[in-house]
Amino acid sequence: MSIMIVLLRNKTVTKAITAGFALLHIWFTVYCWMNLNKTELTYFTYSSVGVLLLSALSVLTIPTVLHGFIYASKDDTKKYNIYHSALIALMMFMTGAYLANGMTVLWIFVEATTLAVAALIYHDRTEIALEATWKYVFICSTGIALAYLGVLFLGFIYGREDASNLSFASLSGIINQANPMYLKIAFVFVLIGFSTKMGLFPMHTVTIDAHSVAPPPISALISTTLMNVGFLAIFRVYSLFSSSSVLPFMNNVLIISGMLSLLIAAGYMLKAKHLKRMLAYSSLENMGLVAIAIGVGGVGYYAALFLVVLHTFTKSSLFYQMGQLSRILHTFRLDDCGRYMKLYPAGSLVLLLGMVCILAIPPSGLFIPEFMILKGLVANGQWFVLVASVILLCFVIYAMSTRIMHIIFSDPRGENATLPPDKVNQAETITQFVLLGLVVAMCFYQPSFLVDLINQSIEILPR
């Protein structure tokens, strides 16, 4: 489909193919639900955790495609087609990464996502887009190379031809016989390498730049579902090694990485001057919490997966809203933003509700996993992590709420806010309200199919 779009060079055909792809993706997700744990084409298994994250992606396909049609509508045919072709490729590669049943196949798909994302970040062809793309490709490539070293260390554990595909199933059988030093090195390399995708400390800078420059519908995807790809890669290796003696080491590394991510996110959000960069730091904060949740163990595992799903819906709706905000205010500079409630009430409500949801303030569904993480920290007696996390979260709440309130209700501080707003249909916010509605609903009711899938995803982890 992606190649067809480039070859046919017709906007209407491109629209039809992209919409068709979105529907096909949803159908495929349903198929995966109906065939849970089935292996197809040797390298793909519809595992619980894979299907869970695939479903989150599937929910976003239609909003992303719709917002993409609007965003790219003024582009010439070539740019329009490249955008949609790369979008389809990105969704395909992410799907492959979710369903991969071995380290090597997973690594290949993660590498491939970099290609598609590079084309999408560079969409506007500006100097700043080139810089962001360059940084993204360069740091991701370095990360991918380091992650590959982690994969090679897994290979060293094996050293046998019969296990050359490094599938998770075959690896799990011999992990306990492996040298713990190799496991620790492999985990550290995998964590550093895939944190370029997950947006976690120490490789978080790449995602911040990419999210702030990419077209809003793409920011919505790469700051949620693409981050989930990085999370999945780290989670797979963590699950694999969890039965070995390196479990405490992995937990400590994840908690340190998570805490540092929270610290950096809180610090930079306090001095944020660019709205999209602030949202990108908010993603860093949430991924930091996910890492802490995994490191906590016990209830933290459930909390981590639930948080990942809810963060996907919330953050994507906020980034979709950025598309409309840029057409109304013509800027993302916080000093130049203001009076949004007067100019675009529906968008203001999305921002307000999105802020409540992403800050995990009840009735946000994110309150549940964040409360579970704190509960896990209390249960483990990790008081320092608990107190530090709460203080840092307070900074995040202060930084984000003051800035969003300023955009909605105050006058712009800058002198550049003189451009008249474009006409934006209020109906464009419908998909954002639906996604945020899902997040709020999950504060009160978590459907059994979702709870069961999350529980199946973490059943191999130690309790």
Added chain:
Amino acid sequence: MINYLIVLFAITLIYFAAAERLIIYSRLIGMQGVLLCGIAVFELREVNTANLIFIVAESLLFKAILIPYLLGRIIKKSGVTKVHSLAMPGFYLLILSIFALLSSVILANALINPFINTIYMVIALFTLFTGLLLIVTHRLIISHLIGFLIIENAVFIFSLAIGNEMPMLINIGILLDLFVGVLILGFFGMRLKAHTNELTMLKD
């Protein structure tokens, strides 16, 4: 023979630390490509012939010819011939490089494994550390790019160490090479101008 090639490879890494002209970096990358090609030929005796030809051709065409050629063009186009004046001086980098070598020897000995030759582990770790050192201590993006290419070579050596048992891992490493060669050097490297040598537009 392999040991001689590996020692020569280590010497190129030490030379990297001392050199300050970008064209020297480009030539050293090319030389490393030739040495890696030689190591692959002597090491991968159990791999089937077609796979061996593919690996040798890749290391020769990509690592020894295409990548140094593209690097040379980028250097010429950007008009920058030497490393940034604020980069760490070669002398200090050389000392750090020696420390990296010693650390690699100690770490490799702590990781003795029946499946791999320790000398591969030493040299691969040393290559990795050298690449990271170059990225951390230099300022120009072209130096970072060269640091990344050195890390790539570390990955290649690691994969050669278990290449006889797991040839698929070498092929995937080659995929990474192609990815870098085409995308980073061929596309973005050519678009970056001299004044974008320090990327600072995106910051908080």
